[in-house]
Structures are given as structure tokens and as C-alpha cells.
Amino acid sequence: MNDDDLWDGDDALAPESKSSRKRQMHALQNLGEALVGLTSTQLAKLDLDNEPLLEAIELAQRINHHSGKRRQMQYIGKLMRSADSERIAQSLDALHEGSRKEKAREHMIEAARSALISRGDDALQEVLAIWPNADRQMLRQLSRSAIDEQKKALPPTSARKLFRYLRSLPESDSED
Secondary structure (H helix, E strand, O other): OHHHOOOOOHHOOOOOOOOHHHHHHHHEEEEHHHHHHHHHHHHHOOOOOHHHHHHHHHHHHHHOOOOHHHHHHHHHHHHHHHHHHHHHHHHHHHHHHHHHHHHHHHHHHHHHHHHHHHHHHHHHHHHHHHHOOOOOHHHHHHHHHHHHHHEEEEEEOHHHHHHHHHHHOOOOOOOO
């Protein structure tokens, strides 16, 4: 009778391989590197309750020397083992998702402003379809002023005002 005869095939009781542990440690260190890449405002949004981890992240952000930063990242990886890494990863994903949505909204606003400036009143209906509560007269006035500024090679004051006005509008209910 050998050891294989005693093994019942249950993988839950199988000892974790060294390679598997190393992959997990590298994943935690990569998560720590992602945290180091965040700004202090973004870190505050994550609401990290692990004070030593937060201090280690802030220190790593200040270190410039390669080997010192590498050692600090390894230390952060070690601290990540005792932290709630699943919650941190989910919070980080939610933070990045919010950033993606905000960038997409900014691109949509920029496209609407460009359409209003390049096509004038022809684009007005498209913009009003996106923001039905927008002031039609305000949009028309700002887009015409922006067109005049562009023709006269003046600074784009009205174009900026148009962008700010579009940004101030709430998103339409059809997107919910």
C-alpha cells in the first residue's frame, strides 16, 4: 500500500503547492502596486482600515530609489496577506469603473460641444435628445458665440462656457 492508495482525491485537503503560494503572493504585491499608483484622494475613497498598510503605501509613493522601492513593494505585499485583499480589490475595481464612466461622460460632452460648434442648429436636436431638460436658447446662444469666436480666431470663451453648461446638466433618465 502506497501514499496514493491513502489519498481519496479530495483537492480541498491537498497541500497548497509552492508555485500556487508564489502566484498568490505576486497577485497581492501587484494589488499593492496598484494602490501605490493611486493619488491620496483615491486612497481615501478606498477607506483602507489597515493603518500600517496605508503608511507603507504612502512611504512607497515617496521612495524614488529602485531597490528601496522594490523592498517597500515586497513589504506591502507582505502586509497585504493580513489585509482584506478581496474587499480592497473590489473597492479598487469600483474606483476604476467610476473613473471610466466619468471619462466616457466627458467624451460625450466634448462630442456634443464639437457637434454644436461645427454643425450649429442642426446638432441641437441630437444634444436635446441626450439632455432633454437643457435650455434650448442657452445652447443656441453659446454655440453661435463659439462659432463667431472660432471665425474671428478669438479665445474659445463661449466654447468653454458651453462645455461647462453641458457638464452641469444631469444625465438623462433613459440611461438608468
